[in-house]
Amino acid sequence: MRQKFSILIAFCLLCPTLARAQESDRAKAEFFEAKIRPALVAHCYECHSTKSGKARGSLKVDSRDGLLAGGDTGPAVVARSLEKSLLFKAITHDGDFQMPPKGKLPDDVIADIRKWILMGAPDPRVTEINPAVKTVIDVEKGREYWAYRPLVRPEPPSSPSSSWARTPIDQFTIAKLDEHKLKPVADAPPRLLVRRLYFVLTGLPPTPEEIENWTKRIETQPSEKAKQDALAELVDHLLESPQYGERWGRHWMDVARFAESTGGDQNNVFQHAWRYRDWVINAFNSDKPYDQFIREQIAGDLLPIANDQEWADNVIATGFLAVGTKIVGEEDQQKFFADLVDEQIDATTRAFLATSVACARCHDHKFDPIPQFDYYAIAGIFRSTETHYGLLKAQARQATTLLDLTGLGPPAGTPELNAEEYAALVKKRDDAAQEIADAMKKIRSGENVFRGLLRKYRSDRDETEAALQAYSNRGQPRVFAMGTQDRDLPLATRLLVRGELDKPAQSVPRGVLQVLSPRGKHSLPTVSKGSGRLDLANWIAWQQNPLTARVMSNRVWHWMFGRGLVRTVDDFGSTGDRPTHPELLDYLANRFIQNGWSTKRLIREIALSRTWELSTSFEEDNFAVDPDNQYLWRMHQRRLEGEAVRDAMLVVGGNLDPQRPLGTLLREVGEGNVGQNVFEPVIRAIDSNHRSVYLPRVRGVLPELLELFDAPDASLVAGSREQTSSPLQSLFLMNNPFVQRQAEGLAQLVANRPPSEQIEYAYLLALGRKPREEEKQLANSFMNDIGSARLSTQQKLTAYCQALICTTEFCSID
Numbered sequence: 001m002r003q004k005f006s007i008l009i010a011f012c013l014l015c016p017t018l019a020r021a022q023e024s025d026r027a028k029a030e031f032f033e034a035k036i037r038p039a040l041v042a043h044c045y046e047c048h049s050t051k052s053g054k055a056r057g058s059l060k061v062d063s064r065d066g067l068l069a070g071g072d073t074g075p076a077v078v079a080r081s082l083e084k085s086l087l088f089k090a091i092t093h094d095g096d097f098q099m100p101p102k103g104k105l106p107d108d109v110i111a112d113i114r115k116w117i118l119m120g121a122p123d124p125r126v127t128e129i130n131p132a133v134k135t136v137i138d139v140e141k142g143r144e145y146w147a148y149r150p151l152v153r154p155e156p157p158s159s160p161s162s163s164w165a166r167t168p169i170d171q172f173t174i175a176k177l178d179e180h181k182l183k184p185v186a187d188a189p190p191r192l193l194v195r196r197l198y199f200v201l202t203g204l205p206p207t208p209e210e211i212e213n214w215t216k217r218i219e220t221q222p223s224e225k226a227k228q229d230a231l232a233e234l235v236d237h238l239l240e241s242p243q244y245g246e247r248w249g250r251h252w253m254d255v256a257r258f259a260e261s262t263g264g265d266q267n268n269v270f271q272h273a274w275r276y277r278d279w280v281i282n283a284f285n286s287d288k289p290y291d292q293f294i295r296e297q298i299a300g301d302l303l304p305i306a307n308d309q310e311w312a313d314n315v316i317a318t319g320f321l322a323v324g325t326k327i328v329g330e331e332d333q334q335k336f337f338a339d340l341v342d343e344q345i346d347a348t349t350r351a352f353l354a355t356s357v358a359c360a361r362c363h364d365h366k367f368d369p370i371p372q373f374d375y376y377a378i379a380g381i382f383r384s385t386e387t388h389y390g391l392l393k394a395q396a397r398q399a400t401t402l403l404d405l406t407g408l409g410p411p412a413g414t415p416e417l418n419a420e421e422y423a424a425l426v427k428k429r430d431d432a433a434q435e436i437a438d439a440m441k442k443i444r445s446g447e448n449v450f451r452g453l454l455r456k457y458r459s460d461r462d463e464t465e466a467a468l469q470a471y472s473n474r475g476q477p478r479v480f481a482m483g484t485q486d487r488d489l490p491l492a493t494r495l496l497v498r499g500e501l502d503k504p505a506q507s508v509p510r511g512v513l514q515v516l517s518p519r520g521k522h523s524l525p526t527v528s529k530g531s532g533r534l535d536l537a538n539w540i541a542w543q544q545n546p547l548t549a550r551v552m553s554n555r556v557w558h559w560m561f562g563r564g565l566v567r568t569v570d571d572f573g574s575t576g577d578r579p580t581h582p583e584l585l586d587y588l589a590n591r592f593i594q595n596g597w598s599t600k601r602l603i604r605e606i607a608l609s610r611t612w613e614l615s616t617s618f619e620e621d622n623f624a625v626d627p628d629n630q631y632l633w634r635m636h637q638r639r640l641e642g643e644a645v646r647d648a649m650l651v652v653g654g655n656l657d658p659q660r661p662l663g664t665l666l667r668e669v670g671e672g673n674v675g676q677n678v679f680e681p682v683i684r685a686i687d688s689n690h691r692s693v694y695l696p697r698v699r700g701v702l703p704e705l706l707e708l709f710d711a712p713d714a715s716l717v718a719g720s721r722e723q724t725s726s727p728l729q730s731l732f733l734m735n736n737p738f739v740q741r742q743a744e745g746l747a748q749l750v751a752n753r754p755p756s757e758q759i760e761y762a763y764l765l766a767l768g769r770k771p772r773e774e775e776k777q778l779a780n781s782f783m784n785d786i787g788s789a790r791l792s793t794q795q796k797l798t799a800y801c802q803a804l805i806c807t808t809e810f811c812s813i814d
Helices: 002-043 064-069 086-091 107-118 168-179 190-202 208-219 224-239 242-255 274-285 290-302 308-321 333-353 372-383 419-444 451-469 533-540 548-561 582-594 599-607 620-625 642-652 680-684 704-708 727-735 737-751 755-767 773-783 793-805
Strands: 385-388 483-486 494-496 504-507
Touching: 002 107, 064 333, 086 107, 168 582, 190 208, 190 224, 190 242, 190 599, 208 224, 208 755, 224 242, 224 599, 242 274, 242 548, 274 308, 290 308, 290 483, 290 533, 290 548, 308 333, 308 483, 333 372, 333 385, 333 533, 333 548, 372 385, 372 494, 372 533, 419 451, 548 582, 548 599, 582 599, 642 704, 642 737, 704 727, 727 737, 727 793, 737 755, 737 793, 755 773, 755 793, 773 793
Parallel strands: none
Antiparallel strands: 385 483, 494 504
């Protein structure tokens, strides 16, 4: 009884205090409505509100959240701190930014805003929460779709023609051929197989000596098994060469939408993306297990490490999440952040799961069993992640910092500066800072300064400051990388009705896709620390995830054959193609996992199958039944990618530099966006005899040869490339100076041989074979043609060599 009486007394004493607090809050809210909101509407909404469609400096002031979040330079308002409130600095013209730009606010308005901030910046504007969105998707039924079923372990089938098979892969393919009454064509001859292996595994042509040695070694074996053992030695030799990683790393970079610029509205250059490029190449060369390959790219910064070098490498791997397209000129910071997260979701789920989860941003997925809820569950993970990609504030509204890895092991990407060079850089920075200081002095004295000029001064100041910060005070280069880090605390995430930022609905816990998870196990534990990226990476790399091994096995098959068992390599959903050999796909996926997720072992197993060693011969009866060769009765003939075409030209011309260049070839163009600070002709003029994987990869400004031969622009995941045929390709091969230089190099190599051997050697270098009798006659006729007497013998040889480079055979894998 006494306890109840004490509680009653305490409540009675507390009531007046609560009443006074409520009265104070009401007075503060009334002050905001009477003084602050009208001032914001009159002077700020025109450039900083949802209704105006503008968010200059990424700042919106038409909501409490917008004011607290601030814009490019930080929070606009910090309660009870005039020093930290950038809005107050701007309206008092104390700093670089003066708002409104047309003139200072009246003194009484400034005084009201000052009083409001000191009273705690009360803001009664609260975002309305929409009713919870319900899904109509039947996830349980969705589990029945072939791609979402657990992997099975099929036994290689027997069939009437099983004796033809050399490997389990062949047993699956011959059974399918028997089912459709098809006959495989003959095996490819050893000479052709050697050239095919070199191009497919390294992206480079073999030398005539390599072709001759390996062909002889295979052909002279006493038995079929011995021939296959010799071929296996060649496969192993090529898989261990550094050129393998450059070739297959380029394949993955298509998937990872790797580029060295933001694309989008401003297309700012990424000066440090090259570190991710080199990490990918190293990962393929070292045969990094694919499950670890996944973990490091999604959550490398969160993995346990043995030393600093390992941590730095893992951070660089997370560049996968940072190299995507970005609209860095976006004024609305919330929209930019939502788009950044959406791009990361799309890249991650398409690359590793061949699933278009991003299609569920605004509503349930229209075709696949992915509720909108699942999209925001994954979004919560990436929303709780900081993405570091660099850029300069004066050149991109949505710039960020880079990650400093100096002293942790990675090499610098720029040479050291001597004392004189460092002093010149300091002077350049100081001069740029003085220019903007002089401009601000003029503005404060009432003079007009052209805003475009002020923007240029700020850009120059930031660019020179960034250039200086890239070195220690002794001129030693510092090491920076793009990548990710966890936020201090996870951000709460709400489902957005129709994907609109101002229409939040129910809260969504962080998690993964329901259809690929055990029932009831799709949400992260509520006690989970950090962003949840490591949980996401482990879930994708989980052996029992039905998609991960299937998708990568299909990608490897695609890169080996020119098309996948599932043609739509980036889409295993219901709008994609079904597998032509589903049992074979599951067999390969299981073997991939059993062999420790080794990409090299999977490639080796495919390369040594009889299916892969078939010729490209045409067979009319087979064609009548299966014109698309989807059941693999022959090998697909395919054109080389643009990179391989260019690299092959450098090889046959004797000009290829096999060394990896230091850093990026974009180093000299500087920071900035294409068209304003960095110019397209300057980028296109960059030339190098290094392999094409090291050429500048600026979105929208690809090297001409790569652009003509269908290299993707890296705006989206591109696991397969289009193949076009246009007159521009032929005109380029006939007239481009680069091609002519390689033809001259080839002609010089050929000229070193006796005249009777020159045509044959030209064919061996360019096409990997000897010329047929008719081709010899045509070549001799051209070289001896009196009508071309105005040309020297060397000029004729150069013209003939260029003709060989222009052939379809040179640009194709047979």
